[in-house]
Amino acid sequence: MKYQKLGTLLIALLLVQTSSLLAQEDIEELIPQHPYTVCDWGLIVIEEGASSLHITGIENSAGGITISGTGQGLFENNVVIQALDNDGEVVAEMSTTMTSEEVGGAGEWSAELSVPVEVDTFGALVALSLSPVDGDPMAQDEAFVTFRVDDSLIFMLTNDPVKGAFIVDDSFIRTSGTGQAGEDNRVLILVETLTGRDMLNETTSLDNGTWAIDQPILFDLVDTPTAVWYAASLLDEAQENPLAYDYVPVLIGGSLSDFATVLRITEDDMILTADEPCEAAQNQMSGAGVQIALTVDSVLVQSALSEPPQASLFISGSQPASCDFPLRTVLTRDETRINAEIYHYVPADAGCGGDRVPYSASIHLGELTDGDITFSANGISAE
Numbered sequence: 001m002k003y004q005k006l007g008t009l010l011i012a013l014l015l016v017q018t019s020s021l022l023a024q025e026d027i028e029e030l031i032p033q034h035p036y037t038v039c040d041w042g043l044i045v046i047e048e049g050a051s052s053l054h055i056t057g058i059e060n061s062a063g064g065i066t067i068s069g070t071g072q073g074l075f076e077n078n079v080v081i082q083a084l085d086n087d088g089e090v091v092a093e094m095s096t097t098m099t100s101e102e103v104g105g106a107g108e109w110s111a112e113l114s115v116p117v118e119v120d121t122f123g124a125l126v127a128l129s130l131s132p133v134d135g136d137p138m139a140q141d142e143a144f145v146t147f148r149v150d151d152s153l154i155f156m157l158t159n160d161p162v163k164g165a166f167i168v169d170d171s172f173i174r175t176s177g178t179g180q181a182g183e184d185n186r187v188l189i190l191v192e193t194l195t196g197r198d199m200l201n202e203t204t205s206l207d208n209g210t211w212a213i214d215q216p217i218l219f220d221l222v223d224t225p226t227a228v229w230y231a232a233s234l235l236d237e238a239q240e241n242p243l244a245y246d247y248v249p250v251l252i253g254g255s256l257s258d259f260a261t262v263l264r265i266t267e268d269d270m271i272l273t274a275d276e277p278c279e280a281a282q283n284q285m286s287g288a289g290v291q292i293a294l295t296v297d298s299v300l301v302q303s304a305l306s307e308p309p310q311a312s313l314f315i316s317g318s319q320p321a322s323c324d325f326p327l328r329t330v331l332t333r334d335e336t337r338i339n340a341e342i343y344h345y346v347p348a349d350a351g352c353g354g355d356r357v358p359y360s361a362s363i364h365l366g367e368l369t370d371g372d373i374t375f376s377a378n379g380i381s382a383e
Contacts, residue, residue: 030084030124030142033267034194036227036251039278042261043225043251049266053079053129053139060152060180061112067125067143068110071098074129075138077107082126083115083147091117121147122243125155146243155180156187156244158232176212177246179234187211188233188242193226199252206234224253256366257333261285264329264363269345284345285330291343292352294319294327294359296378303368311365313340315377319359320344323352329363338365340377 037044051073059066067081077100083092092115100107109127117123122144129139146154158177175189191200204213211232233245256262263281265271274280296317303309319327323344330341340363344352363377375382 030126030140031247032140033272034227034229034249036249037277038225038227038251038254039281041278041282042263043256043259044271044277044281045256045262045264046267046269046272047264049073049139051075051129051139053127053141055125055127055141055143055157057110057178058125058143058145058153058155058157058180064112064114065125065153066110066112067127068108069127069141070106070108071129071139072106073104073139074098075132077103077109078129079109079111080128080130081111081113082128083113083117084124084126085117085147086122091115091123115147115153117147119147119149123147144242144245153180154234154243156232156234156246158230158246158248174212174214175230175232176210177232178210179206179244180209181206181234181243186235187213188231188235189213189215190231190233191215191228192231193228199228225251225258226253227251256331256364257368260333262331264331266326269326269328289348290346290351291341292320292323292346293341293343293378295356296342296380299375299377299380299382301375301382309368311338311368311375313363313365313375313377313382314360315340315342315363316358316360317378318356320352321354321357323354325350325352329361331363331365333365336372337374337376339375342378 033046035046051071053069053071053074055067055069057066057068065083071077071079077098079096079098081094081096082090085091092113094111094113096109096111098107098109113125123146124142124144126140126142128137130136131138143155143157145156148154156177156179158175179187185206187204187206189200189202189204190198192198200215202213202215204211228250230248230250231245232247233242235241236243263285271277271281271284294317296315298316300314301311302314303311323346325344325346328343328345332339332341342361346352
């Protein structure tokens with residue numbers, strides 16, 4: 001997995017205590033790459049992948065800290081829970097099994113953890129699903145907390161908007177969540193662009209462990225669409241430093257249907273390591289390297305019962321069994337047609353091989369425009 005620091009957000013929160021920022025440097029690297037990159041030619045989207053893991057609840061209990069969540073596509077339904085101190089060191093760990101009707105399906109999990117750390121240690125709770133091949137995380141989620149005495153902690157979880165949401169309404173958005181406060185119950189809500197420009201800075205308070213705030217979206221401050229971080233922090237008594245925080249990456253002022261070209265990639269794609277991801281993506285889509293297309297056998301389109309309608313493509317086919325290069329999907333659209341091109345991107349001096357193995361995918365297309373639209377994937381029209 002590739003991670004980046006939520007640096008500008010934390011700098012804004014930690015201006016007074018530079019030493020605190022340095023102490024949190026290692027665990028900040030848990031924060032993943034923002035899923036959206038807006039380019040002149042369109043949008044790059046990092047897909048969540050077949051495996052997903054989310055922390056949805058934290059409680060202080062008599063026997064320790066209870067952490068719970070949801071998941072899907074986890075190897076043998078296993079979930080590893082870790083507690084990290086402010087140096088990023090694992091101070092407690094345990095495994096649990098997600099309850100699911102089938103192995104690899106969706107389900108819920110929970111675990112109780114005892115954390116032996118000094119009082120008022122800033123750190124993180126991390127949920128992991130590990131790969132059976134190399135032991136690396138297949139899916140991960142984290143919550144940044146302050147550990148207290150007797151296995152209690154200060155925490156913050158944001159419920160809405162969901163991670164990866166699109167915000168197109170130019171009036172208000174409701175942000176809500178749960179938390180456990182320490183000296184104070186003040187919640188700071190910060191909305192900031194990836195270049196560090198504040199779009200919103202407001203405070204609210206916990207009420208019986210929950211909070212909610214309707215916030216105006218100040219679209220006139222930036223060009224839209226733009227990617228932003230929503231961060232909710234519980235502040236200390238001096239209102240200077242965060243005791244706990246949660247973050248939500250979203251795209252404001254647009255949705256998938258607003259882009260003529262959308263490149264969907266995985267989080268290990270080499271584009272994300274380029275100095276200019278938009279330029280690198282455009283060059284590679286235009287012919288740099290080799291595109292090994294998947295064989296598509298069937299394409300189905302389904303429209304969700306929503307307003308406005310949302311569409312998804314369900315694709316089945318095959319791909320080379322031995323191919324360690326990233327799988328990409330390029331969506332192009334106009335007023336009458338939406339097309340998906342699915343391929344492995346391979347450098348010019350490499351290749352993919354082996355027998356064909358089954359492939360299937362569900363590709364979210366976003367809003368449907370008015371009028372009759374045709375759908376296709378790798379030249380195969382939807383049924």
